[in-house]
Amino acid sequence: MSFMLGACGTDDKMIKVRLSEVTHSVFYAPQYIAINKGFFEAAGLDVELQNGQGADKVMTAVLSGQCDIGFAGPEASIYVYNEGKEDYSIVFAQLTKRDGSFLVGRAPDTGFKWNSLKNKNIIGGRIGGVPEMTLEYVLDKNGLTPGKDVYIDTGIQFALMAGAFTGGKGDYVTLFEPTASMLEAEGKGYILASVGQESGEIPYTAYFAKKSYIENNPLIIQKFTDAIYKGQMWVNTHTPEELAEALKSSFPDTDQALLETVAKRYKDIDAWCKDPIMKETSFELLQTVMEKAGQLKKKAPYEKIVDNSYGVNSMK
16 A cells, blocks of 8 residues: 555654644643653654644645644644545544633733723734634633724734734734743733633644544554653653753753743643543534634534544553
């Protein structure tokens, strides 16, 4: 079968897996721990990491065969399934359980309240992406109607949002770590609130692959999930200091103290899943968020999009 040629390439029987991540962030610590601590290697996998720069681009790479496994918001899989694609993508492991972005303002505000965003402009990410939809959900929860009470700028690319904000655009911006803390350290912005803490548990980022790839490579998917689960357990049983040390090679340009701050911040908001299982209740909340944002006309069936069997096996 031709897929074996794509999967294997070296004499030492290491299986090459091309993984496209939505962005490079400490928010995905368990993944980098699995890489840096050799959990993938121990499973016989040689993971080649690509930065997809957005869930839509990651999904395009998965569907076109430019990568084997995608790592992004499960909303991408819901969109593809609803388009009626036969070889749609299936989610097999979840990594984060809430939004990882933080609201950053131009001045410190220790008593920040979400309703103080009335009549303000927020740089909020791409329309149809989970970061932007979760932000809308949180604003709505706090009595603010996006587009009426508050303006969300969705025209700026994910990777360029921080630069646009420091360049003078918007009153606020939502940013992932370590970017948010870096801006704060430079005095160019101030972290005011966690979007994820306010929105509640939601299946925020997960691993998926084409149905055909999973059917042809169940062992690769199992080994991959095993390594991710080990990364999750490691993150949940180690301190922010130990985490920062283990993440250094994945973020060589980020100061060690800053990595500690960021790791602690994500631990404090309980961002990381304890295991790879995607719960049906949180999957339904995600679809509710998508509906409220006007991005979902029809709900997708949980049992078609999510396959928890690999996660269950890992936990055994």
